[in-house]
Amino acid sequence: MKVLVTGAAGNVGRYVTEELLKMNEHAVAAGTNVEKLQSMFGGEVETVYIDLTDPSTFQKALEGVDRVFLMRPPHLGKPEDLFPFIDEMKNSGIRLVSFLSLMGVEKNTIPPHHKIEKYIESAGIPHAHIRPGFFMQNLSGIHAAEIRDLDQVFVPAGKSRTSFIDAEDIGLAAAVILHNHKNYQYTAHTITGPEALTYYEIAAILTRVTGRNITYKKPGFLTYRHYYINVRGLDKAYVNVTVALYFMTRLGTAKAVTADFTELTGRKARTFEDFARKHIGCFNKVQ
Secondary structure, three states, X not given: OEEEEOOOOOOOHHHHHHHHHHOOOEEEXXXXXXXXXXXXXXXXXXXXXXXXXXXXXXXXXXXXXXEEEEEOOOOOOOHHHHHHHHHHHHHOOOOEEEEEOOOOHHHOOOOHHHHHHHHHXXXXXXXXXXXXXXXXXXXXXXXXXXXXXXXXXXXXXXXXXXXXXXXXXXXXXXXXXXXXXXXXXXXXXXXXXXXXEEHHHHXXXXXXXXXXXXXXXXXXXXHHHHHHXXXXXXXXXXXXXXXXXXXXXXXXOOXXXXXXXXXXXXXXXXXXXXXXXXXXXXXXXXX
């Protein structure tokens, strides 16, 4: 049988797909840009078109599939957008859905992931929620522009601590769960890195790695929101979700360090300094 990987072109989905291949699983990379998926995986993976807001694409995508890696596309602000696909998974007899959720979301009703988890559970589908800490790729991706161009980490997290996790490690953990699906039905796993860092410490690490003086700007919520919507031009709904997450971070929801990654994989999670050195090109100024 096959494993459907939604969001296979994204930060986590690509690593889930690659790790499943190493386990000799029949992975199906799914997304709205099939040509990009074919280019990414070089023909080694079956690809299929799926639009999680278009039920007419569900049946073909789930053909021959018994397990699913499900992630919420960032542009979908309403949890109800995913409910029809969850219903289709139930009707298709999926044996395990591994949903990419958020750390602490079981106690936090604000992010859409909370309602999505609850809907999967109420549907009775065997599931294994993956609740990672903040991605290290947030810093090498969405927040890298200010690091590169302004020598600043521009995040409204105050003095809070965050147990950052590399998306590559999340992908490995998800693949282990999907590969050994019978062992992980009706479970949840909080996946974190090995340490909880403040953004001041993040800036110090980036200073060490890049050789430039990187500082933590520590903007307020309104300043951050205005900048990312009006200067960076990002979608308002997406920015609002990030504001909510950083608000919760200030309350201490992102600081826990767990052993779940090591228990699942037998490996140690990557440190942020190791990550920054591996991806230094994302933080260097463009010449």
